[in-house]
Amino acid sequence: MNIAVVVLAAGMGKRMKSDVPKVLHPVLGRPILSYVLDTVDSLLPKRVVVVVGHGAEDVKKISGSKKVAYVTQSKQLGTGHAANCATQALKNFKGNILILNGDFPLITTASLKKFVNNHEKKKADISILTALVDDPSGYGRIKRDQKGKVSGIVEEKDATREERYINEINSGTYCVKSSFLWSGLNKVNTKNKQKEYYLTDIVGIANRDGLNINGVVVSDSDEVMGVNDRLDLSYVESALKWKTNEKLMRSGVTLVDPENTYIAPQVKVGRDTTIYPNTHIYGNSQIGRNCIIGPSSWIEDSKFGNSVTVRASCYVTNASVRNNITIGPFAHLRPDAEIMDGAKIGNFVEIKKSKIGRGSKVPHLSYVGDATLGKDVNIGAGTITCNYDGVDKHRTVIEDNVFIGSDTMLVAPIKVGKGSTTGAGSTISKDVPSGSLAIGRARQTNINDWKRKTKEKGRKKAK
Ligand code: UD1
Ligand code: CA
Numbered sequence: 001m002n003i004a005v006v007v008l009a010a011g012m013g014k015r016m017k018s019d020v021p022k023v024l025h026p027v028l029g030r031p032i033l034s035y036v037l038d039t040v041d042s043l044l045p046k047r048v049v050v051v052v053g054h055g056a057e058d059v060k061k062i063s064g065s066k067k068v069a070y071v072t073q074s075k076q077l078g079t080g081h082a083a084n085c086a087t088q089a090l091k092n093f094k095g096n097i098l099i100l101n102g103d104f105p106l107i108t109t110a111s112l113k114k115f116v117n118n119h120e121k122k123k124a125d126i127s128i129l130t131a132l133v134d135d136p137s138g139y140g141r142i143k144r145d146q147k148g149k150v151s152g153i154v155e156e157k158d159a160t161r162e163e164r165y166i167n168e169i170n171s172g173t174y175c176v177k178s179s180f181l182w183s184g185l186n187k188v189n190t191k192n193k194q195k196e197y198y199l200t201d202i203v204g205i206a207n208r209d210g211l212n213i214n215g216v217v218v219s220d221s222d223e224v225m226g227v228n229d230r231l232d233l234s235y236v237e238s239a240l241k242w243k244t245n246e247k248l249m250r251s252g253v254t255l256v257d258p259e260n261t262y263i264a265p266q267v268k269v270g271r272d273t274t275i276y277p278n279t280h281i282y283g284n285s286q287i288g289r290n291c292i293i294g295p296s297s298w299i300e301d302s303k304f305g306n307s308v309t310v311r312a313s314c315y316v317t318n319a320s321v322r323n324n325i326t327i328g329p330f331a332h333l334r335p336d337a338e339i340m341d342g343a344k345i346g347n348f349v350e351i352k353k354s355k356i357g358r359g360s361k362v363p364h365l366s367y368v369g370d371a372t373l374g375k376d377v378n379i380g381a382g383t384i385t386c387n388y389d390g391v392d393k394h395r396t397v398i399e400d401n402v403f404i405g406s407d408t409m410l411v412a413p414i415k416v417g418k419g420s421t422t423g424a425g426s427t428i429s430k431d432v433p434s435g436s437l438a439i440g441r442a443r444q445t446n447i448n449d450w451k452r453k454t455k456e457k458g459r460k461k462a463k
Pocket of ligand 2: 101103226227228
């Protein structure tokens with residue numbers, strides 16, 4: 001679209017009572033501002049300027065690869081002042097400027113497109129995206145004249161009793177002709193209860209100047225829910241959760257208890273997959289078809305193929321899990337765990353930076369880190385790859401068809417050749433040639449008649 005965008009994200013969010021800048025608080029695992037920036041990005045605007053201030057360095061980190069210019073508002077003197085901070089960055093831009101708050105993550109591309117198109121069609125000087133709500137508290141109220149034309153916005157703190165009854169609220173989204181914006185902003189003052197420069201005041205200014213003001217009501221008021229405090233944060237998360245879960249269920253995913261299932265909207269889930277309660281799936285994750293996930297598992301930035309079962313209470317981050325695989329219960333797949341087709345990861349198993357080959361099994365109580373396992377390997381219970389010598393990490397290589405006996409310590413760097421076996425309880429610190437049996441444990445000694453001898457000793461002492 002032929003627009004420039006200004007996102008206001010400098011406020012500290014006093015009402016959050018937090019050390020973290022408000023726009024960085026997560027909703028379904030992602031910062032609020034990331035949602036807004038993504039939506040803005042999909043409008044393909046000519047320029048995007050983000051106004052930062054409180055926690056600027058951290059806020060700047062989240063734009064990722066997007067082309068965004070930052071301007072700093074060093075003192076947070078109000079939304080009008082914040083918008084004015086973008087003057088320099090956009091002074092050469094002639095056209096419509098879309099200004100929006102950085103604290104309302106649910107706004108959609110479709111609604112913003114419709115809003116800007118409407119602004120262009122009506123040839124308005126300024127358009128305001130509004131919403132009709134049951135409970136307008138906390139928001140600025142839209143004032144309309146007898147003809148229904150928007151004449152101004154009054155903040156709740158400055159509103160009279162009657163004005164507070166108005167249930168059309170300001171979403172904090174405006175589309176303004178650049179020719180009016182900067183001059184209008186210069187007329188904003190701090191004569192209000194909060195002694196701040198209100199961006200909303202430019203609407204009254206436009207009215208006094210006899211400009212064309214266009215109020216556009218959003219069709220779904222949930223989209224403009226802003227986050228000011230932790231309660232708002234929970235409302236927004238709940239709304240997004242329902243929207244996402246509804247879409248998934250309609251696309252053929254079973255959510256046993258959608259109220260208690262947390263899936264980020266960007267996550268893809270294949271049909272005939274069933275997800276049990278208290279499961280969280282966030283980040284850049286993808287789940288294939290016919291999977292069974294949960295209850296109570298946490299999956300982040302991970303990819304799963306088809307027919308994968310993740311049993312109760314697994315924690316999976318940055319892992320890649322192929323097809324026909326069972327994980328857990330109580331398994332921990334850490335970054336760069338790569339589990340190939342037909343493998344099995346059982347209970348109390350931790351896998352890090354390791355490839356588990358096709359059909360291989362790590363069924364119980366093991367740590368596998370910095371390892372490469374071939375096909376059809378069996379890892380006995382209690383096995384540990386001793387990958388860390390206190391200074392460096394070392395690799396373990398276990399070739400196809402190896403049988404690792406229970407409670408084997410594999411002291412890396414080490415290689416166990418094809419088809420070998422290690423004896424239970426061994427500490428293996430030398431490479432094992434293919435096809436051999438490696439035993440590294442103390443030989444067993446039996447002392448005969450032990451019980452009788454100890455009894456006699458006891459009797460002598462008693463005398
Ligand atoms: C604002 C609007 C209100 C509207 C509501 C919608 C004003 C005066 N009021 O109120 O009419 O109903 O949004 O959610 O604009 N910010 C800065 N610098 C500042 C102050 C704020 O960058 O000096 C940023 C904040 O980071 C935030 C956004 O502007 O992303 C809105 O600020 P906030 O304080 O949340 O405004 P509201 O009180 O919600
Ligand atoms: Ca707000």
